[in-house]
Amino acid sequence: MDKHMILYRGSLKSCNYHCSYCPFSKHSMSERELEKDRIQWFSFVESVQRKAEAMHIGALMVVPYGEAMIHSWYWQGLAYLSAQAEIDAVGIQTNLSFSIHDFLHWFENAGGVLKKLRLWATFHPEMTSVSEFSTKCRRLVEKDVLLCAGSVGVPENLNVLRALKQALHASKESKRGIYFWVNKMDGLRRCYTQEERAAFLEIDSYFERELMFIPANAAFCQKRLFVEADGKLHTCNVSSTLVSQKRWEELEDFPNPECNRKLCSCYLAYGGRKDFMNQILFGPYPLFRIPRHPKAVFLDIEGTLFPGKGMADIPAGIMAGLEALAREKIPVFFATTLPYKKAMERCRRIRHLFAGGIFAGGAHVVLYRRQEYFYLLKGLWLMEAFSLQRKFGFRVLAYREHDTLYKVTLLRPSHRVWQTQEAEDLMCCISFADEKIRYYIEENCLQIVSAAADKANGVKMLCGWLGISPNDVVSAGDSEEDREMMNCVTV
Ligand code: SF4
Incomplete structure (x- = not known):
């Protein structure tokens, strides 16, 4: 607590x-x-x-x-x-x-x-x-x-x-x-x-x-x-x-x-408001006003950088915090379930303040101008997924890098949110054979990525590339997908 x-x-x-x-x-x-x-x-x-x-x-x-x-x-x-x-x-x-x-x-x-x-x-x-x-x-x-x-x-x-x-x-x-x-x-x-x-x-x-x-x-x-x-x-x-x-x-x-x-x-x-930027900048008791100076910062996009659903602009307090981190030369990374392109569109105004990120729920990790990694999927099961579209009411979107698959979204109309039981039933109908995958629900999207792809592993990978310890970085997010990342780093 x-x-x-x-x-x-x-x-x-x-x-x-x-x-x-x-x-x-x-x-x-x-x-x-x-x-x-x-x-x-x-x-x-x-x-x-x-x-x-x-x-x-x-x-x-x-x-x-x-x-x-x-x-x-x-x-x-x-x-x-x-x-x-x-x-x-x-x-x-x-x-x-x-x-x-x-x-x-x-x-x-x-x-x-x-x-x-x-x-x-x-x-x-x-x-x-x-x-x-x-x-x-x-x-x-x-x-x-x-x-x-x-x-x-x-x-x-x-x-x-x-x-x-x-x-x-x-x-x-x-x-x-x-x-x-x-x-x-x-x-x-x-x-x-x-x-x-x-x-x-x-x-x-x-x-x-x-x-x-x-x-x-x-x-x-x-x-x-x-x-x-x-x-x-x-x-x-x-x-x-x-x-x-x-x-x-x-x-x-x-x-x-x-x-x-x-x-x-x-x-x-x-400075004493419970807002994630106060904690990122000044630690668990920000009112003492002593900056924590993390070696890197990882921030979720929807619900965190944009706290309200469908919000067009980033609140002034978050913007000022991001600019302060940039002035302090502390690298900041996206940590999002959005694919890279969508994340860049959403964050047009602030992307220059970021050093890279973890995209597509961890399937794609980027350190700008230096390194990039994809957790790939073999996807031999993709045809089975296509054949179940009508029965479960979804459309298959496959995300690829140079023809190689790294994320699959089973998309429904926006009013038809995936229920946990439905997702489980669907997964039982697909034979993933020796492919280890994980899936997660984002309202009307059922996302499938490699089992190793998650935000926590993305943080570890980026820390490895930067030569820093995950104990010296901080993160903020608001969903289940962020939980492990937030447990693996100091908050
Ligand atoms: S909302 Fe602002 S002014 Fe009101 S109690 Fe909280 S910090 Fe103080």
Whole structure:
């Protein structure tokens, strides 16, 4: 079962930085208010420890108003949670102004598990320097802490952000460098120019995702929760609808999502939606915003790249994800039951972003400009199939490569869907002799290919050609035909 992720925001509303645009820099908190935040946080931590197993909580991230990592109780609470067996990862957003040495010391002394820690570090050019910030990032990476770093996309800051990206990229400790994200600037009051857009995309390959308008749809927000210090529950940080009359303390299961927003307007909202591209790009807990950088990606076409039946266009979010993968030079492959020609027609707009694919249910494997393979069929049984057309009401379509057969479709009119029993009865009427075949139903099509041809074997073949392990690739699909492929690769 998928594990779930919680965002937590305490009653903290203060910061040690004084950035000109930020309301929390002007707000200070009394000792009493801070003590209240401490008590609420520990009470939350204790309740998560108690409920994690039953509620399938796998990850948690603190998203404070202001800076929480200057208060040691957050260090301690994160350490306790990271030590919990059911919890896979704990994270926090921070300006990274705290002492890395003191934090690591505290965290480890409190029993924290560093490899479960995730930091979302925000760079504030008014308050710190490229050198100071990047040195801290590198020290954390040296200790195997996973983190992302980033800043708001203020056009005037382009040069300093480029310099920071360079400094983070040069990190010896992390092969790809540290991911540097750019948030769109809400107060810009105009669109980014083409040049600014291109410049920010140079810094952050995923920046287009920030600029999309993503209509809110709570159906994508199952099993996620945003918990406030007083226990109030929302689906995400931008939706103000309460999702339960209960408070966090009384909750035993994740409530159904509800949302009063028109748009999923920031990363903490859209990045946590259950959509396959979030997982492909950022792993099972995408809200931490740390790219997974797979060595290759395999994507089904119908139902996945085109989520709706008969859809003409690929949704903007999927398109932006594909373009990000291309910019990151991660090879992407089709994995489809469609034959090559049909797949190319269907995916005209995006085919240039792909490095090849698995077609015809695995019977045809292509690595563009390098290699191609067909699982062939002898097809001595084809005449028998023709003779049964009238009885079972289908038409035979044979797919060949240079006169050699690799796939047969038994096609019915679109309203006559093949039933499993009918397919089994038909297969009993055909003598396949020593030919090992497999068949599968796609609505009105009964597809026959070689027994060895499936998407999982296609993935293995392409991985072999590329010299990479299937453990380092990811895939997405929505049907039975995708199941084995998705089991054989990391999702
Ligand atoms: S605004 Fe939040 S709750 Fe609403 S659909 Fe978007 S991510 Fe889900």
